[in-house]
Amino acid sequence: MSQSDLPALTVADLQSRLRRKEVSPREVIESLRARIEKVEPKIDAYLSIDFEAALKEADTADVDLPLGGVPIAIKDIINVKGQPCTCGSKILANYRSPYDATVIQKLRAAGAIPLGKTNMDEFAMGSSTENSSVKVSRNPWDLSRVPGGSSGGSAAAVAADAAFAALGTDTGGSIRQPASLSGLVGLKPSYGRVSRFGVTAFASSLDQVGPLTKTVRDSALIMNAMAGRDPQDSTSLPDPVPDYTKNLGRDLKGIRLGVPKEYRVEGIDPQVSSAVNSAIKQLESLGAEIVDVSLPNTDYGIAAYYFLATAEASANLARFDGVRYGYRAKNPKDLLDHYGRTREEGFGAEVKRRIILGTYVLSSGYYDAYYVRAQKVRVLIRQDFVKAFEKVDAIISPTSPEPAFKLGERTADPLAMYLADIFTNTGNLAGICGISVPCGFAKVNGSQLPIGLQILGKALDEARIFQIAHAYEQSTDWHKARPTL
Amino acid sequence: MAKTSDLDVGYVSKLARLNLSDEETQLFQKQLADVLQYAEKLREVDVSHVEAAAHAVPMFNVFREDKPRDWFTAEEALANAPQKANQLFIVTKVVE
Numbered sequence: 001m002s003q004s005d006l007p008a009l010t011v012a013d014l015q016s017r018l019r020r021k022e023v024s025p026r027e028v029i030e031s032l033r034a035r036i037e038k039v040e041p042k043i044d045a046y047l048s049i050d051f052e053a054a055l056k057e058a059d060t061a062d063v064d065l066p067l068g069g070v071p072i073a074i075k076d077i078i079n080v081k082g083q084p085c086t087c088g089s090k091i092l093a094n095y096r097s098p099y100d101a102t103v104i105q106k107l108r109a110a111g112a113i114p115l116g117k118t119n120m121d122e123f124a125m126g127s128s129t130e131n132s133s134v135k136v137s138r139n140p141w142d143l144s145r146v147p148g149g150s151s152g153g154s155a156a157a158v159a160a161d162a163a164f165a166a167l168g169t170d171t172g173g174s175i176r177q178p179a180s181l182s183g184l185v186g187l188k189p190s191y192g193r194v195s196r197f198g199v200t201a202f203a204s205s206l207d208q209v210g211p212l213t214k215t216v217r218d219s220a221l222i223m224n225a226m227a228g229r230d231p232q233d234s235t236s237l238p239d240p241v242p243d244y245t246k247n248l249g250r251d252l253k254g255i256r257l258g259v260p261k262e263y264r265v266e267g268i269d270p271q272v273s274s275a276v277n278s279a280i281k282q283l284e285s286l287g288a289e290i291v292d293v294s295l296p297n298t299d300y301g302i303a304a305y306y307f308l309a310t311a312e313a314s315a316n317l318a319r320f321d322g323v324r325y326g327y328r329a330k331n332p333k334d335l336l337d338h339y340g341r342t343r344e345e346g347f348g349a350e351v352k353r354r355i356i357l358g359t360y361v362l363s364s365g366y367y368d369a370y371y372v373r374a375q376k377v378r379v380l381i382r383q384d385f386v387k388a389f390e391k392v393d394a395i396i397s398p399t400s401p402e403p404a405f406k407l408g409e410r411t412a413d414p415l416a417m418y419l420a421d422i423f424t425n426t427g428n429l430a431g432i433c434g435i436s437v438p439c440g441f442a443k444v445n446g447s448q449l450p451i452g453l454q455i456l457g458k459a460l461d462e463a464r465i466f467q468i469a470h471a472y473e474q475s476t477d478w479h480k481a482r483p484t485l
Numbered sequence: 486m487a488k489t490s491d492l493d494v495g496y497v498s499k500l501a502r503l504n505l506s507d508e509e510t511q512l513f514q515k516q517l518a519d520v521l522q523y524a525e526k527l528r529e530v531d532v533s534h535v536e537a538a539a540h541a542v543p544m545f546n547v548f549r550e551d552k553p554r555d556w557f558t559a560e561e562a563l564a565n566a567p568q569k570a571n572q573l574f575i576v577t578k579v580v581e
Contacts, residue, residue, distance in 0.1 A: 095565050302523075303524035304527065340504035352509065360492055370524075373527055377532060380532070431542045432541075
């Protein structure tokens with residue numbers, strides 16, 4: 001294999017070649033650098049890349065560790081010591097992380113090398129990565145379209161073989177939706193499965209870190225390194241972490257999969273419906289039993305989500321006050337002017353919009369009517385899932401109602417952008433896990449656009465959805481297709 | 486639930502310590518009215534028997550040992566300060 005072919009490898013293949021000393025960690029970084037230099041001008045996936053730091057780590061990498069010598073791209077909302085962490089925002093343009101997030105410590109302990117910080121919607125608010133204050137990333141399958149968001153830089157990088165794998169964060173679909181639009185595997189772990197320490201908070205009760213990868217096995221390998229209790233995050237769960245690769249290769253006999261009738265809504269692209277229906281038949285042919293289930297409160301998900309997520313965001317983003325770090329407005333005449341202008345000049349439009357909505361739903365006189373009511377609806381949505389999971393092992397749906405849309409097509413209408421999350425954000429509200437796997441292509445104006453299948457599992461049942469996703473993936477060729485760049 | 490027309494973006498921006506231009510105020514007023522209109526559907530849900538939950542996974546009384554450990558030095562804590570001097574943050578004047 002020539003060096004220029006290396007970046008197309010999966011994490012699992014790359015690691016075994018490293019372990020067998022067929023290639024050195026330094027050669028891996030060099031080959032990735034060449035690939036990034038070639039495709040980055042087309043996709044704009046990265047906000048910063050420190051090859052020198054990565055090469056230094058490569059020289060001391062222990063290839064016998066589970067991820068030894070494997071470079072992994074990191075969404076620019078996760079702190080990597082010594083690197084920028086802009087969250088796609090002007091307010092953090094000059095920020096450098098003084099510490100590693102727990103997930104980075106854990107990846108390093110497993111031998112991985114963080115390489116490159118990826119573009120994102122500002123503070124993870126968006127579904128297209130167009131809300132980045134820095135630049136717009138493009139979908140490697142069609143450069144006139146979005147890669148999805150908010151982890152769009154991570155998705156574009158992996159889809160273009162400009163990263164072997166990447167980390168993203170998912171508050172309402174921000175890993176699964178870009179994975180779907182970019183033809184990748186994206187996992188949102190159960191709430192509390194992965195530490196959030198060192199990950200800039202958007203909505204603390206919904207955020208989770210997870211991998212974007214080329215295959216289900218790679219996703220499981222990264223979760224093996226990343227999951228588990230962290231004393232620095234009181235919401236991380238103490239439950240033991242299983243070997244997530246243990247179910248890979250097991251068949252689907254006896255597995256019951258639910259198809260919610262509420263997910264057959266208007267507005268789903270017919271090519272998406274048809275691909276997902278074929279996937280359901282394929283799962284059935286692999287031995288799974290398909291069962292009708294009902295999630296009656298699905299229709300309230302988006303509304304509840306946008307009240308809760310913006311309320312939490314308005315509180316979390318209060319820390320950006322221009323005092324201890326980040327941008328500060330010049331020559332403030334008093335403290336209110338300092339706060340008001342620092343935040344006006346530092347935040348972009350979508351972040352401002354959400355701070356306003358969140359502040360409103362938490363304000364006196366509206367708190368019970370909006371925020372508390374949304375919390376109660378959240379309980380009902382969670383109960384829907386608990387009930388459905390009494391009958392089935394997992395729930396199947398499209399990840400996104402449509403394939404990748406055109407750059408600029410949605411930016412003027414925030415509500416239309418919010419509706420991109422209809423199949424994903426109830427999973428965050430309920431705290432369960434979900435994975436998106438490639439399940440076909442839509443043909444749109446001569447472009448081939450990936451379609452994703454979402455598999456939702458019970459809280460802490462990641463091993464089960466990996467099993468189902470892997471069995472499906474291995475019975476199809478979708479994951480082998482790559483965009484030409 | 487309150488009427489959507491109750492939202493006064495100008496007033497809320499003051500609560501949020503977030504200055505907005507006149508154009509932004511007008512634009513958000515319209516866009517957020519649309520979002521609130523869409524969210525009216527939450528009113529249909531009978532939540533009379535439901536207790537509110539802030540988290541999907543209820544965890545209570547999470548403790549860790551209270552003992553000193555190494556953490557940031559003063560230099561590290563100040564590394565990103567917009568203005569600093571003598572190992573201190575310089576802040577905008579608070580008291581007249």
